[in-house]
Amino acid sequence: MISKQEITDRFKIIQNSICNSLEQEDGLSGFHEDIWERLEGGGGISRVLENGAMIEKGGVNFSAVFGETPDNIKQAFGYSSGEFYATGVSIVLHPINPFVPIIHMNIRYFEMNDGTWWFGGGIDLTPHYIDREDASFFHKSLKNVCDKHHESFYHKFKQWADDYFYIKHRNETRGIGGLFFDRLNASGSKLALFNFVEDVGNSFTPIYQKISRKNKEKSFSERERNWQLIRRGRYVEFNLVLDRGTKFGLETNGRTESILMSLPPLAAWNYNFTPEENSPEYETLSLLKKDIKWINS
Amino acid sequence: MISKQEITDRFKIIQNSICNSLEQEDGLSGFHEDIWERLEGGGGISRVLENGAMIEKGGVNFSAVFGETPDNIKQAFGYSSGEFYATGVSIVLHPINPFVPIIHMNIRYFEMNDGTWWFGGGIDLTPHYIDREDASFFHKSLKNVCDKHHESFYHKFKQWADDYFYIKHRNETRGIGGLFFDRLNASGSKLALFNFVEDVGNSFTPIYQKISRKNKEKSFSERERNWQLIRRGRYVEFNLVLDRGTKFGLETNGRTESILMSLPPLAAWNYNFTPEENSPEYETLSLLKKDIKWINS
Numbered sequence A, B: 001m002i003s004k005q006e007i008t009d010r011f012k013i014i015q016n017s018i019c020n021s022l023e024q025e026d027g028l029s030g031f032h033e034d035i036w037e038r039l040e041g042g043g044g045i046s047r048v049l050e051n052g053a054m055i056e057k058g059g060v061n062f063s064a065v066f067g068e069t070p071d072n073i074k075q076a077f078g079y080s081s082g083e084f085y086a087t088g089v090s091i092v093l094h095p096i097n098p099f100v101p102i103i104h105m106n107i108r109y110f111e112m113n114d115g116t117w118w119f120g121g122g123i124d125l126t127p128h129y130i131d132r133e134d135a136s137f138f139h140k141s142l143k144n145v146c147d148k149h150h151e152s153f154y155h156k157f158k159q160w161a162d163d164y165f166y167i168k169h170r171n172e173t174r175g176i177g178g179l180f181f182d183r184l185n186a187s188g189s190k191l192a193l194f195n196f197v198e199d200v201g202n203s204f205t206p207i208y209q210k211i212s213r214k215n216k217e218k219s220f221s222e223r224e225r226n227w228q229l230i231r232r233g234r235y236v237e238f239n240l241v242l243d244r245g246t247k248f249g250l251e252t253n254g255r256t257e258s259i260l261m262s263l264p265p266l267a268a269w270n271y272n273f274t275p276e277e278n279s280p281e282y283e284t285l286s287l288l289k290k291d292i293k294w295i296n297s
Helices: A004-026 A071-077 A132-147 A153-164 A190-215 A222-242 A244-251 A256-262 A280-286 B004-026 B071-077 B132-147 B153-164 B190-215 B222-242 B244-251 B256-262 B280-286
Strands: A032-037 A042-050 A055-068 A083-095 A102-112 A117-126 A178-184 A266-268 B032-037 B042-050 B055-068 B083-095 B102-112 B117-126 B178-184 B266-268
Touching: A004 A042, A004 A055, A004 A083, A004 A102, A004 A190, A032 A256, A042 A256, A055 A256, A071 A244, A083 A190, A083 A256, A102 A190, A102 A222, A117 A132, A117 A153, A117 A190, A132 A153, A132 A178, A132 A190, A153 A178, A178 A190, A222 A244, A222 A266, A222 B222, A244 A256, B004 B042, B004 B055, B004 B083, B004 B102, B004 B190, B032 B256, B042 B256, B055 B256, B071 B244, B083 B190, B083 B256, B102 B190, B102 B222, B117 B132, B117 B153, B117 B190, B132 B153, B132 B178, B132 B190, B153 B178, B178 B190, B222 B244, B222 B266, B244 B256
Parallel strands: none
Antiparallel strands: A032 A042, A042 A055, A055 A083, A083 A102, A102 A117, A117 A178, A266 B266, B032 B042, B042 B055, B055 B083, B083 B102, B102 B117, B117 B178
């Protein structure tokens, strides 16, 4: 049985290792660190990198918070009282080059003082321009991580991501999905689930390294930059209108600047922008759908 | 007693008159019009102006929708069934010059087929840089409109605007407030309330004309532009996280591009941006508070 303290420590290690490799990869800019405390218990380490060589804005946050359970968690989970403990790592990167995708990864552990516990998390890719080869590589890598732990995981969590990262009012997915899971629990196998979650966390660096190295030197013009800004606008819509984590953070008086590090450095809303038929933007839009099998056989 | 048809027609006249004067005022760019229909009944006329001489992006929308009452309206107002009718005009303007404020105005009428009816609406100003003279003029103009109809209106609706246009997670008001009112009803005096609401609608043009003419030629640099983009980011946060009209529209499958015309053409999120003490940006931030008396005696 792994303890919450061990989980917390291993999550911190993941934050450090991701930050180190991102700094090396970016070369130009380092992370700015803010250590914050939560009045009611716990706190976090927020790290944000701005104006790098490859990353325009990116955040890699760690937090471990605890105390009397906030009312809306109690409501959501059917508790009338009790103390909670929650720890997690959360990443969003907005690259400069429109041919490099936005990426998000989150892993989290939650427990109540009555012994109830679960893991949640996910990883999803939001290309401004979808490259089928990259999409296939991304999903294959995630399937490999999943298959090591349970044969049903990839299928189940891929579908969950399609449903979760869906912008209803646009009838578009946020990107090409990935994995999403919540309230993962299996009596007696906390360590096994932790190992899976840790593997998801550790998959981040090699996956993003490969995709960003392949695309970050591609040349682009104002046209691709404008489209990137519009897609970032959709990212803002998802995060502010639909994302449960963002909503939860803002409603429970989390640290606003840490929660909203996920928002892009710059985003655009052109009225009723419609890409020309058969343009690369049009092709991408046509692939922002649920239930696409991204893995080439 | 004024009929829903008359109210609808007079709202359309307000849309036309505001669009005409804005086009004249801007000089460079005209409104693009989209007429849309709602599957379940009714529709609207959306007008958006982009890349003008003064207006970077602005929308002036009219709609009149009806039919079987959507579930969430029924829930909110305690109906189990019935048909509704709703009509309104809604404006948001994002100017190019950071010294010209963002402005929003909305007037709406709602009725159920059991005879229940009410008016709602408001007008509020979001300066990127607060000019106390302009703020005083804005509130004095609104007080004049209110005082013609009821001595309690200005005080009541100004306070309501302070409470409504408040970004909780930032501990900031959206701007300097103005008027906000909802579910206004008084048996037997529908016409009197309509006259008030129409006066609010008609106050838009002279108020914004005066404030924009005073400021639109002021020179500005990248510093003021960046601050404008950050304040626009806050505007996005308010509209997507908190605004009831936006939420309602997105949840009831309204026309997304018409609802989100309120979002700025371009917005920025710099991590933890903090203006230098005693800078103009700092001064503005210190005035984004509730309960400020803006009218100079």
